[in-house]
Amino acid sequence: MWIKKFKWLVLFFSLTSCISYSYIDIEFYDSPQKSIVVPGENLLVVENLHLRNTDTPIRELDWALDSVASNEATDALISLFKTSPWYAGISLFKHIYYRNDSSRVVLPLSWQVIDSLSNVYNSKMVVSLEYLKVRPYYDTYPLWRGDFKEYYGFIQVSSYTYWRIYNVETRKINLGQLLTDTLLWEKNDWIEVTPGNQLPGIFEACAFAGADAGEQFAQLIAPQWQKDSRAVYVPNTNKEMSRAYQLAMHGNWLDAAAIWQRLSSSTSKELAAQAAFNMALANEMLGKFQLSIEWLDFAKSKYPHLKFLNEYRDILQHRIENNKPQK
Template identity: 30%
Template sequence: MPTKTHLLLITLAAATFVSCKATTELVYLNVLKPAPVTIPAYVKSAGVVNRTTINPQNKAIDVVDRIFSLEGAQLDKEGAQSSVGGLADELRKNNRFNEVKALGELDLTTNAPGLFSAPLSWETVDKICREYQVDALFSLELFDTDSKISYAAIPVSLKTPFGNVPGIEHRASMLTSVKTGWRIYDPAGRNILDEFALNRDLTFSGRGINPVAAAGALINRKEAVKTVGIQAGQNYGMRIIPYRTRVTRDYYVKGTDNFRIARRKAQTGNWDGAAVLWKKETTNPDRTVAGRACYNMAIICEINGELDLAIKWSQKAYEEYNNRLALNYIRLLKNRKAGNEVLKQQEVE
């Protein structure tokens, strides 16, 4: 059976794992999945804004939050700037847009420190997109760090000119949670294409002869938070890009001599040769053998990107021969077919 050129780049490897009854083995397929977020084809340029500045009316709430969470005055601000930069860089790399503009803060504010604010008004979104000539707006709507610190006093042996003497070492540890939240605004469609939050925890530790010295070792966390901010922006940028994942399929290796020979062909990568033998068995008078052969024909059709034909073969395996694997496989194939339709929508000319 000839291999077709299709949207999905599929790499295959026959697995050596055998089921408990030794009637099936696994084949691995590396398939392309749709991006979690579909950007309309008419969106050719994007702006990236930072909307994490606290509205002056909510400053008091934010100050209290910072006191209790041990946050530095500039930590959230610099982390948010890094995150916006990370997203803009990632969007430029993936070539989805003709142009990506990092627009900064633009006097945008949030009314809910540590939470998603209400979406920007479409009037505001329209104004920004017209002024900066972009088709969509990626907005960092939330950047919040929350830190918890703990101390412990540990008995240790201290070396002195007079020998080892008992002492106390103070140890401090800090858990910093970094939370980011994003929205994508499509003004032409009046649609918020995505609203998504990302969380990352960082752990810092320090030690010293007293609590102050131990805590002083935690000061360098700002650079780590900025690095996490950059990574959060980069990771969010990947949500608009189709991605590859590995899936497994069972195929039958026992039933007749042709199945055993086909197994060896599959193990060497000769799937088309295996398919020739499986097709011969689709008319076998033994209903179990014929059902397995029809099911395996569906597998080779999926390998070759012929999903419609794969569905027909798997339907035949289940409807005519009551093959035990075929029914679930039909659902998997239909899901993949639906995913392919989304992939077509995500293609950009």
């Protein structure tokens, strides 16, 4: 019995030893969709709160919900600024500005106001939440499941958000961005479904909507580190490939690439393709995405059946799209 198990173990290890690739974990970030270069070392985020008539409980609640959402939006934006490598070394400040303009159009702040805020915080760029409006809606009703009555309820919050970025040095508005969204929470229960019980409360839901508005804007201008994995070829029978792999694991991609480039001329087409595949990875790590594609094409020309070729090409194409220079 023990001998049979031993034979199966030998077979298992003989099969796994034939695997010529490994996986490595990487971290990267792509260029923002809306590239903003901050002049100086300080960045000011302004939360605009629009003063309006609050002489009835409904109007007062409406203003309070918008205010809660606005506060969450700017806090979420600042939080993501802090973790974005694009804004490394930038000091962040927040200011609440009360407005009483009643125009239906979201007017930009005057340069007099921008200059005043800029002087206080020594910031040459101002990111401004110009306007945020949330509209919560809730409903519930019974549903019959045969002889049993069940309740369905939901709360949704639609949001309308407008952001601007002011450049004090150039006296220009670098970006104006409108974002709209609707968040939905729903629940089934045997008792009536209400906000604050099975569903988020009204204030909580509006706070979520505000944070979502801040995160959506951050996705455009504040890229975050992303974690992923990549395949790398490490055939056990080739010491040079193993040496290059060890160099890469220590972050020495240039020296690893020198070995892989030499091996890409191997008389063994499979080995040449594996080395070329690794060259594509090295160039991705160095930010040379188009060159990565060229190395993948070379690998395919050498050994079309090499694993991961198509999947990795799709990944690289996606990164190329994400890092295209903005017009």
